[in-house]
Amino acid sequence: MVLTEQHKELIERIGVFHEHKGMQPLVGRIIGLLLVHEEGEVYFDKIVENLGASKSAVSNALTFLQAKGRCVYSTRPGDRKRYFALKVSDWKEDFEQELENLAEIQKFIDEILEVRTEKNVEFNCRIRDFSDFLGFFKKEIPGLFERFQKQRA
Secondary structure, rough: OOOOOOHHHHHHHHHHHHHOOOOOHHHHHHHHHHHHOOOOEEEEHHHHHHOOOHHHHHHHHHHHHHHOOOOEEEEEOOEEEEEEEOOOOOOHHHHHHHHHHHHHHHHHHHHHHHHOOOOHHHHHHHHHHHHHHHHHHHHHHEEEEEHHHHOOO
C-alpha cells in the first residue's frame, strides 16, 4: 500500500494525540500506521520505511506496544517477516481493564481524602467531586454497554 498525503497526515495527528497522552511519538505513529493501513497489518521493514524511523526505534516501540497488549505479530509459512497488527478484537475487555484502573484511582483518591486536613477546602471538594464522578461513571458503564448491544441487535 502506498500512503497518500492524507494517510500520512492522519498518522501524524494520531501520533501527536498519543504523544500528548505521554507515549513516545513513534509509538503513536505506529498505531496510526496500523490503523490506516488497508491490510490491517504491516511487516517490520515496511513500518521502518513508511515512518522513516530507525530499526532500533521501531523495534523498541513495537516491544512497548506488545508489552501493553496493544499490538501482536504473526508470521506466515515460508516467510521470515513478522507482520504487526493492532489488537482490536478484544476492545471491550481492554476498555473494562481501563475501568478497573479508574476504580483503583478512585480508591487512591478516597484514601487521600481520608488523610487530608480541612485546610484547603476548595481542593478537597474538587478531589471529592472527581471521586464521585468516577464512582458514577463506573456504575453507568454497564448500562451503556447493554444499550450498545441492544442497538446493534
